[in-house]
Amino acid sequence: MKKVNIIGANLGGLTAAILLGRAGWTVEMFDRLRREDVTRDWSENFDLSVFDRLELDPPPSDCYRKKKNWAFLSPDGATNVVAYGPEESPEVLIDRRKLTEYLMSLAEINATFHFEAEATELVVDSGHVSGVRVDGVFMPSDLTIDCTGPLSELRQQLPKFYGISPTPDPDGMLYVHRGFYEWGDGAPMPKQTNKMYLRQGGRPGLAWCVSDVSDYCADVLVGRFGGVTEDDVTETVNDLRDNNPIIGIEEEKEPVEARIPVRQYMSKMVVPGYVILGSTPYMTIPVMTPPLSDTMDAARILCEVLAVNDSCETDDLYVYQVRFCREYIAKEVAADVFRSWLFSTDVEEQNFLFQSELIDGDFLSDLMHGVLPSITSKGRGFFGMGVKKPAVVNALRAVLVDMKDAYDLVQDIPDSYNKTTYLKWQADVDSLYSE
DSSP states (O other), X not given: OOEEEEESOSHHHXXXXXXXXXXXXXXXXXXXXXXXXXXXXXXXXXXXXXXXXXXOOOOOGGGEEEOOOEEEEOTTSOOEEEEOOOTTOOEEEEEHHHHHHHHHHHHTTTEEEEESOOEEEXXXXXXXXXXXXETTEEEEOSEEEXXXXXXXXXXXXXXXXXXXXXXXXXXXXXXXXXXXEEEOTTOOOOSOSEEXXXXXXXXXXXXXXXXXXXXXXEEEEEEEETOOOHHHHHHHHHHHHTTOTTEEEEESSOOEEEEEESSOOOSOOEETTEEEOTTXXXXXXXXXXXXXXXXXXXXXXXXXXXXXXXXXXXXXXXXXXXXXXXXXXXXXXXXXXXXXXXXXSOHHHHHHHHHTTSSOHHHHHHHHTTOOOOOOTTSGGGTTGGGGSHHHHHXXXXXXXXXXXXXXXXXXXXXXXXXXXXXXXXXXHHHTTTO
Protein backbone atom coordinates (compact mmCIF):
# COMPACT_ATOMS: atom_id res chain seq x y z
CA MET A 1 0.00 0.00 0.00
CA LYS A 2 1.34 3.43 -0.97
CA LYS A 3 1.84 6.05 1.70
CA VAL A 4 1.63 9.84 1.34
CA ASN A 5 2.66 12.61 3.72
CA ILE A 6 0.66 15.80 3.15
CA ILE A 7 2.24 18.87 4.70
CA GLY A 8 -0.26 21.67 5.35
CA ALA A 9 -4.00 21.31 5.91
CA ASN A 10 -5.12 23.79 3.27
CA LEU A 11 -7.96 23.13 0.83
CA GLY A 12 -5.74 21.39 -1.71
CA GLY A 13 -4.09 19.21 0.92
CA LEU A 14 -7.43 18.24 2.43
CA THR A 15 -8.82 17.37 -1.00
CA ALA A 16 -5.79 15.20 -1.76
CA ALA A 17 -6.26 13.47 1.61
CA ILE A 18 -9.89 12.70 0.78
CA LEU A 19 -9.20 11.37 -2.71
CA LEU A 20 -6.04 9.39 -1.92
CA GLY A 21 -7.58 7.95 1.23
CA ARG A 22 -10.59 6.87 -0.79
CA ALA A 23 -8.21 5.26 -3.33
CA GLY A 24 -6.57 3.13 -0.66
CA TRP A 25 -3.43 5.13 0.13
CA THR A 26 -2.19 5.47 3.70
CA VAL A 27 -2.55 9.19 4.33
CA GLU A 28 -0.74 11.15 7.05
CA MET A 29 -1.46 14.88 7.25
CA PHE A 30 0.71 17.28 9.24
CA ASP A 31 0.13 20.91 10.14
CA ARG A 32 2.24 23.07 12.46
CA LEU A 33 -0.84 24.89 13.79
CA ARG A 34 -3.60 23.87 16.14
CA ARG A 35 -6.65 22.47 14.40
CA GLU A 36 -8.71 25.61 15.05
CA ASP A 37 -5.97 27.85 13.63
CA VAL A 38 -5.39 26.23 10.23
CA THR A 39 -7.85 28.55 8.51
CA ARG A 40 -9.32 32.04 8.73
CA ASP A 41 -12.74 33.52 9.41
CA TRP A 42 -13.43 35.14 6.08
CA SER A 43 -15.18 34.55 2.77
CA GLU A 44 -13.55 34.12 -0.63
CA ASN A 45 -14.42 33.35 -4.25
CA PHE A 46 -15.20 29.70 -4.86
CA ASP A 47 -16.46 27.59 -7.76
CA LEU A 48 -19.00 25.07 -6.44
CA SER A 49 -18.82 22.99 -9.61
CA VAL A 50 -15.51 21.59 -8.35
CA PHE A 51 -17.50 19.17 -6.18
CA ASP A 52 -19.04 17.63 -9.31
CA ARG A 53 -15.55 17.08 -10.68
CA LEU A 54 -14.44 15.60 -7.36
CA GLU A 55 -17.57 13.41 -7.18
CA LEU A 56 -18.23 14.71 -3.68
CA ASP A 57 -21.36 16.11 -2.12
CA PRO A 58 -21.16 19.92 -1.87
CA PRO A 59 -20.91 21.53 1.57
CA PRO A 60 -24.10 22.59 3.37
CA SER A 61 -25.76 25.68 1.92
CA ASP A 62 -25.03 27.73 5.03
CA CYS A 63 -21.33 27.61 4.05
CA TYR A 64 -21.76 29.97 1.10
CA ARG A 65 -23.82 32.75 -0.41
CA LYS A 66 -24.24 34.43 -3.77
CA LYS A 67 -21.09 36.07 -5.08
CA LYS A 68 -21.15 39.85 -5.44
CA ASN A 69 -19.87 41.83 -8.40
CA TRP A 70 -16.62 43.75 -8.00
CA ALA A 71 -16.38 47.48 -8.62
CA PHE A 72 -12.91 48.70 -9.62
CA LEU A 73 -12.21 52.36 -8.93
CA SER A 74 -9.63 54.47 -10.71
CA PRO A 75 -6.98 56.19 -8.56
CA ASP A 76 -8.85 59.50 -8.65
CA GLY A 77 -12.05 57.73 -7.58
CA ALA A 78 -13.96 59.31 -10.47
CA THR A 79 -14.52 56.16 -12.53
CA ASN A 80 -16.25 53.04 -11.28
CA VAL A 81 -15.99 49.95 -13.51
CA VAL A 82 -18.12 46.97 -12.48
CA ALA A 83 -17.10 43.44 -13.42
CA TYR A 84 -20.27 41.36 -13.67
CA GLY A 85 -20.23 37.60 -13.29
CA PRO A 86 -22.46 35.31 -15.37
CA GLU A 87 -26.00 35.18 -13.98
CA GLU A 88 -25.89 31.39 -13.58
CA SER A 89 -22.26 31.22 -12.49
CA PRO A 90 -21.36 28.43 -10.03
CA GLU A 91 -19.01 30.87 -8.29
CA VAL A 92 -20.05 31.88 -4.78
CA LEU A 93 -18.60 33.51 -1.69
CA ILE A 94 -17.74 30.69 0.66
CA ASP A 95 -16.96 30.74 4.36
CA ARG A 96 -13.40 29.45 4.44
CA ARG A 97 -13.59 28.08 7.98
CA LYS A 98 -16.83 26.18 7.34
CA LEU A 99 -15.48 24.79 4.08
CA THR A 100 -12.26 23.67 5.80
CA GLU A 101 -14.19 21.96 8.58
CA TYR A 102 -16.39 20.20 6.02
CA LEU A 103 -13.37 18.90 4.08
CA MET A 104 -11.69 17.81 7.31
CA SER A 105 -14.75 15.76 8.23
CA LEU A 106 -14.46 13.93 4.90
CA ALA A 107 -10.68 13.53 5.05
CA GLU A 108 -10.69 12.11 8.58
CA ILE A 109 -12.58 9.04 7.38
CA ASN A 110 -9.39 7.62 5.87
CA ALA A 111 -6.56 10.00 6.84
CA THR A 112 -4.64 10.46 10.09
CA PHE A 113 -4.24 14.10 11.17
CA HIS A 114 -1.35 15.49 13.20
CA PHE A 115 -1.81 19.09 14.39
CA GLU A 116 0.87 21.15 16.11
CA ALA A 117 3.29 18.91 14.22
CA GLU A 118 5.85 20.80 12.16
CA ALA A 119 7.63 19.16 9.25
CA THR A 120 11.09 20.68 9.48
CA GLU A 121 13.15 18.63 7.06
CA LEU A 122 12.81 16.87 3.74
CA VAL A 123 14.74 13.61 3.66
CA VAL A 124 16.33 12.89 0.26
CA ASP A 125 17.87 9.49 -0.45
CA SER A 126 19.60 8.76 -3.78
CA GLY A 127 17.82 11.68 -5.45
CA HIS A 128 14.37 10.65 -4.17
CA VAL A 129 12.37 12.40 -1.43
CA SER A 130 11.75 9.51 0.97
CA GLY A 131 9.86 11.38 3.67
CA VAL A 132 10.04 14.21 6.18
CA ARG A 133 11.17 14.77 9.72
CA VAL A 134 8.35 15.99 11.93
CA ASP A 135 9.52 17.38 15.25
CA GLY A 136 12.70 15.35 14.76
CA VAL A 137 10.97 12.05 13.95
CA PHE A 138 11.42 10.54 10.48
CA MET A 139 8.10 9.89 8.72
CA PRO A 140 8.75 7.81 5.58
CA SER A 141 6.47 7.98 2.54
CA ASP A 142 6.29 7.18 -1.14
CA LEU A 143 5.11 10.72 -1.87
CA THR A 144 5.32 14.05 -0.04
CA ILE A 145 2.76 16.71 -1.04
CA ASP A 146 3.89 20.22 -0.09
CA CYS A 147 0.98 22.55 0.71
CA THR A 148 2.93 25.02 2.84
CA GLY A 149 2.66 27.98 0.50
CA PRO A 150 4.95 30.34 -1.38
CA LEU A 151 7.51 30.62 1.41
CA SER A 152 7.80 26.86 1.98
CA GLU A 153 10.87 26.02 4.05
CA LEU A 154 10.71 22.47 2.73
CA ARG A 155 11.03 23.62 -0.85
CA GLN A 156 14.10 25.64 0.09
CA GLN A 157 15.83 22.42 1.17
CA LEU A 158 15.59 20.71 -2.22
CA PRO A 159 18.95 20.20 -3.95
CA LYS A 160 19.62 22.81 -6.64
CA PHE A 161 19.92 20.20 -9.38
CA TYR A 162 16.15 19.68 -9.23
CA GLY A 163 15.68 23.13 -10.75
CA ILE A 164 12.94 24.34 -8.39
CA SER A 165 13.26 27.96 -7.34
CA PRO A 166 13.54 27.96 -3.52
CA THR A 167 11.90 31.31 -2.69
CA PRO A 168 10.05 34.09 -4.47
CA ASP A 169 11.83 37.30 -5.40
CA PRO A 170 11.64 39.50 -2.27
CA ASP A 171 11.36 42.59 -4.49
CA GLY A 172 8.20 41.17 -5.99
CA MET A 173 6.23 40.83 -2.76
CA LEU A 174 2.97 42.56 -1.99
CA TYR A 175 2.51 43.10 1.75
CA VAL A 176 -1.12 43.17 2.83
CA HIS A 177 -2.95 44.13 5.99
CA ARG A 178 -6.54 42.92 6.18
CA GLY A 179 -8.69 44.43 8.92
CA PHE A 180 -12.31 43.79 9.91
CA TYR A 181 -14.17 46.82 11.26
CA GLU A 182 -17.51 47.20 12.97
CA TRP A 183 -20.35 48.43 10.75
CA GLY A 184 -20.49 52.21 10.81
CA ASP A 185 -23.25 53.60 12.99
CA GLY A 186 -26.42 53.96 10.90
CA ALA A 187 -24.63 53.29 7.60
CA PRO A 188 -26.89 51.82 4.88
CA MET A 189 -25.87 48.87 2.73
CA PRO A 190 -23.84 50.35 -0.15
CA LYS A 191 -24.91 49.90 -3.76
CA GLN A 192 -21.57 48.27 -4.53
CA THR A 193 -20.60 45.89 -1.76
CA ASN A 194 -17.16 44.94 -3.14
CA LYS A 195 -14.88 47.84 -4.08
CA MET A 196 -11.29 47.56 -5.30
CA TYR A 197 -9.17 50.74 -5.35
CA LEU A 198 -6.13 50.89 -7.63
CA ARG A 199 -3.48 53.27 -6.34
CA GLN A 200 -6.03 54.57 -3.86
CA GLY A 201 -5.33 58.24 -3.13
CA GLY A 202 -2.40 58.10 -5.56
CA ARG A 203 -0.51 55.69 -3.31
CA PRO A 204 1.36 52.72 -4.74
CA GLY A 205 -0.40 49.39 -4.32
CA LEU A 206 -4.09 48.80 -3.78
CA ALA A 207 -6.91 48.72 -1.26
CA TRP A 208 -10.36 47.23 -1.01
CA CYS A 209 -13.50 47.70 1.02
CA VAL A 210 -15.91 44.78 1.17
CA SER A 211 -19.28 44.82 2.92
CA ASP A 212 -19.33 41.49 4.74
CA VAL A 213 -23.04 40.91 5.16
CA SER A 214 -22.54 37.57 6.95
CA ASP A 215 -20.75 39.13 9.91
CA TYR A 216 -22.06 42.64 9.29
CA CYS A 217 -18.63 44.22 9.25
CA ALA A 218 -16.34 46.06 6.83
CA ASP A 219 -13.50 43.99 5.37
CA VAL A 220 -10.68 46.43 4.50
CA LEU A 221 -7.43 45.41 2.81
CA VAL A 222 -4.36 47.61 2.38
CA GLY A 223 -1.64 46.33 0.03
CA ARG A 224 1.77 47.89 -0.56
CA PHE A 225 4.91 46.75 -2.33
CA GLY A 226 7.82 46.56 0.06
CA GLY A 227 5.82 46.68 3.28
CA VAL A 228 2.72 48.07 5.01
CA THR A 229 3.27 50.48 7.89
CA GLU A 230 0.84 51.49 10.62
CA ASP A 231 0.65 54.91 8.97
CA ASP A 232 -0.30 53.24 5.63
CA VAL A 233 -3.18 51.45 7.33
CA THR A 234 -4.38 54.49 9.28
CA GLU A 235 -4.23 56.88 6.31
CA THR A 236 -5.89 54.45 3.91
CA VAL A 237 -8.70 53.47 6.28
CA ASN A 238 -9.40 57.13 7.11
CA ASP A 239 -9.51 58.04 3.41
CA LEU A 240 -11.78 55.12 2.60
CA ARG A 241 -14.24 56.14 5.32
CA ASP A 242 -15.04 59.31 3.37
CA ASN A 243 -16.85 57.25 0.72
CA ASN A 244 -17.49 54.10 2.73
CA PRO A 245 -19.43 54.99 5.89
CA ILE A 246 -19.79 51.27 6.67
CA ILE A 247 -16.21 51.35 8.04
CA GLY A 248 -16.62 51.86 11.77
CA ILE A 249 -13.96 52.77 14.32
CA GLU A 250 -13.54 49.55 16.28
CA GLU A 251 -12.09 46.34 14.80
CA GLU A 252 -14.30 43.25 15.10
CA LYS A 253 -11.58 40.63 14.64
CA GLU A 254 -7.83 40.35 14.75
CA PRO A 255 -6.31 41.80 11.56
CA VAL A 256 -4.40 39.50 9.23
CA GLU A 257 -1.06 40.30 7.65
CA ALA A 258 0.52 38.40 4.79
CA ARG A 259 3.20 38.53 2.13
CA ILE A 260 2.04 37.59 -1.34
CA PRO A 261 4.38 36.97 -4.28
CA VAL A 262 3.53 38.87 -7.43
CA ARG A 263 3.91 37.01 -10.72
CA GLN A 264 5.82 34.12 -9.22
CA TYR A 265 4.79 31.13 -11.30
CA MET A 266 6.41 27.90 -10.10
CA SER A 267 7.50 26.39 -13.41
CA LYS A 268 8.81 23.15 -11.85
CA MET A 269 6.34 21.40 -9.57
CA VAL A 270 7.52 17.80 -9.27
CA VAL A 271 10.64 15.86 -8.32
CA PRO A 272 10.95 12.16 -7.41
CA GLY A 273 8.69 11.56 -4.42
CA TYR A 274 7.65 15.22 -4.03
CA VAL A 275 4.90 17.44 -5.44
CA ILE A 276 4.10 21.12 -5.04
CA LEU A 277 0.33 21.23 -5.06
CA GLY A 278 -1.74 23.77 -6.93
CA SER A 279 -1.50 27.52 -6.76
CA THR A 280 0.00 27.78 -3.27
CA PRO A 281 3.61 28.39 -4.37
CA TYR A 282 2.87 31.25 -6.74
CA MET A 283 -0.01 33.14 -5.13
CA THR A 284 -0.74 36.38 -6.90
CA ILE A 285 -1.97 39.84 -6.03
CA PRO A 286 -5.62 39.95 -4.92
CA VAL A 287 -6.96 41.59 -8.07
CA MET A 288 -9.10 39.39 -10.30
CA THR A 289 -7.79 36.29 -8.55
CA PRO A 290 -8.74 32.70 -9.42
CA PRO A 291 -11.19 31.00 -7.05
CA LEU A 292 -9.96 28.89 -4.14
CA SER A 293 -11.31 25.82 -5.90
CA ASP A 294 -8.40 25.85 -8.38
CA THR A 295 -6.15 24.31 -5.72
CA MET A 296 -8.75 21.60 -5.10
CA ASP A 297 -8.78 20.91 -8.83
CA ALA A 298 -4.99 20.54 -8.67
CA ALA A 299 -5.48 17.78 -6.08
CA ARG A 300 -8.08 16.15 -8.32
CA ILE A 301 -5.71 16.14 -11.30
CA LEU A 302 -2.84 14.73 -9.22
CA CYS A 303 -5.03 11.94 -7.87
CA GLU A 304 -6.33 11.09 -11.35
CA VAL A 305 -2.74 10.77 -12.54
CA LEU A 306 -1.79 8.58 -9.57
CA ALA A 307 -4.83 6.38 -10.20
CA VAL A 308 -3.48 5.53 -13.66
CA ASN A 309 0.11 5.02 -12.50
CA ASP A 310 0.94 5.27 -8.82
CA SER A 311 4.66 5.66 -9.51
CA CYS A 312 6.12 8.69 -7.75
CA GLU A 313 9.02 9.26 -10.13
CA THR A 314 9.40 12.53 -12.04
CA ASP A 315 8.26 11.13 -15.41
CA ASP A 316 4.93 10.01 -13.97
CA LEU A 317 4.25 12.92 -11.62
CA TYR A 318 5.08 15.28 -14.48
CA VAL A 319 1.79 14.37 -16.16
CA TYR A 320 0.03 16.17 -13.30
CA GLN A 321 2.07 19.31 -13.95
CA VAL A 322 1.29 19.24 -17.68
CA ARG A 323 -2.44 18.96 -17.09
CA PHE A 324 -2.55 21.61 -14.38
CA CYS A 325 -0.51 24.03 -16.49
CA ARG A 326 -2.76 23.66 -19.50
CA GLU A 327 -6.07 23.70 -17.63
CA TYR A 328 -5.34 26.44 -15.07
CA ILE A 329 -1.88 27.98 -15.06
CA ALA A 330 -1.88 29.20 -18.66
CA LYS A 331 -4.81 31.55 -18.12
CA GLU A 332 -3.43 32.74 -14.79
CA VAL A 333 -0.01 33.55 -16.25
CA ALA A 334 -1.74 35.51 -19.01
CA ALA A 335 -3.70 37.47 -16.41
CA ASP A 336 -0.49 38.11 -14.49
CA VAL A 337 1.02 39.75 -17.57
CA PHE A 338 -1.84 42.25 -17.55
CA ARG A 339 -1.76 42.77 -13.78
CA SER A 340 1.96 43.44 -13.78
CA TRP A 341 1.63 45.96 -16.61
CA LEU A 342 -1.33 47.72 -15.01
CA PHE A 343 0.57 48.22 -11.77
CA SER A 344 3.56 49.58 -13.68
CA THR A 345 1.48 52.41 -15.20
CA ASP A 346 1.30 55.75 -13.43
CA VAL A 347 -1.76 57.33 -11.84
CA GLU A 348 -2.63 59.50 -14.82
CA GLU A 349 -2.47 56.55 -17.21
CA GLN A 350 -4.64 54.39 -14.96
CA ASN A 351 -7.25 57.14 -14.66
CA PHE A 352 -7.30 57.42 -18.45
CA LEU A 353 -7.66 53.66 -19.01
CA PHE A 354 -10.81 53.61 -16.89
CA GLN A 355 -12.25 56.94 -17.99
CA SER A 356 -11.86 56.11 -21.68
CA GLU A 357 -13.50 52.68 -21.16
CA LEU A 358 -10.54 50.97 -22.74
CA ILE A 359 -10.75 48.84 -19.62
CA ASP A 360 -14.45 48.29 -19.01
CA GLY A 361 -16.63 45.83 -17.15
CA ASP A 362 -16.54 43.25 -19.95
CA PHE A 363 -12.74 43.43 -20.06
CA LEU A 364 -12.41 42.83 -16.31
CA SER A 365 -15.13 40.17 -16.26
CA ASP A 366 -13.27 38.19 -18.93
CA LEU A 367 -10.05 38.50 -16.96
CA MET A 368 -11.71 37.26 -13.77
CA HIS A 369 -13.15 34.20 -15.51
CA GLY A 370 -10.04 33.04 -17.33
CA VAL A 371 -10.94 34.46 -20.75
CA LEU A 372 -8.35 36.46 -22.67
CA PRO A 373 -9.89 39.97 -22.89
CA SER A 374 -10.04 42.28 -25.88
CA ILE A 375 -10.58 46.01 -26.42
CA THR A 376 -14.10 46.52 -27.69
CA SER A 377 -15.06 49.21 -30.21
CA LYS A 378 -17.43 50.75 -27.67
CA GLY A 379 -14.44 51.96 -25.67
CA ARG A 380 -14.31 55.72 -26.10
CA GLY A 381 -10.54 55.42 -26.31
CA PHE A 382 -11.02 54.60 -29.99
CA PHE A 383 -13.28 57.55 -30.67
CA GLY A 384 -11.73 60.81 -29.64
CA MET A 385 -10.29 60.12 -26.20
CA GLY A 386 -7.78 57.61 -27.50
CA VAL A 387 -5.97 60.21 -29.57
CA LYS A 388 -5.16 62.08 -26.36
CA LYS A 389 -2.93 59.25 -25.20
CA PRO A 390 -2.07 57.07 -28.19
CA ALA A 391 0.97 55.65 -26.40
CA VAL A 392 -1.24 54.21 -23.65
CA VAL A 393 -3.65 52.72 -26.20
CA ASN A 394 -0.78 51.13 -28.09
CA ALA A 395 0.75 49.83 -24.85
CA LEU A 396 -2.53 48.16 -23.93
CA ARG A 397 -2.76 46.59 -27.37
CA ALA A 398 0.78 45.27 -26.99
CA VAL A 399 -0.04 43.82 -23.56
CA LEU A 400 -3.00 41.92 -25.03
CA VAL A 401 -0.62 40.37 -27.56
CA ASP A 402 1.82 39.54 -24.76
CA MET A 403 -1.00 37.89 -22.79
CA LYS A 404 -1.86 35.63 -25.72
CA ASP A 405 1.82 34.79 -26.23
CA ALA A 406 2.20 33.93 -22.53
CA TYR A 407 -0.92 31.75 -22.61
CA ASP A 408 0.34 29.88 -25.68
CA LEU A 409 3.79 29.46 -24.16
CA VAL A 410 2.49 27.76 -21.01
CA GLN A 411 0.18 25.60 -23.12
CA ASP A 412 3.25 24.43 -25.04
CA ILE A 413 4.75 22.69 -22.01
CA PRO A 414 6.41 19.49 -23.33
CA ASP A 415 4.07 16.49 -23.20
CA SER A 416 6.63 14.23 -21.55
CA TYR A 417 9.58 14.95 -19.33
CA ASN A 418 12.92 15.34 -21.07
CA LYS A 419 15.38 17.44 -19.12
CA THR A 420 16.81 19.28 -22.13
CA THR A 421 13.51 20.23 -23.73
CA TYR A 422 11.94 20.98 -20.37
CA LEU A 423 14.74 23.33 -19.32
CA LYS A 424 14.36 25.25 -22.58
CA TRP A 425 10.62 25.65 -21.98
CA GLN A 426 11.23 26.57 -18.34
CA ALA A 427 13.73 29.27 -19.36
CA ASP A 428 11.18 30.73 -21.78
CA VAL A 429 8.52 30.85 -19.06
CA ASP A 430 10.91 32.32 -16.52
CA SER A 431 11.80 35.05 -19.01
CA LEU A 432 8.21 36.33 -18.70
CA TYR A 433 9.03 37.35 -15.16
CA SER A 434 12.37 38.99 -15.85
CA GLU A 435 11.22 41.42 -18.52
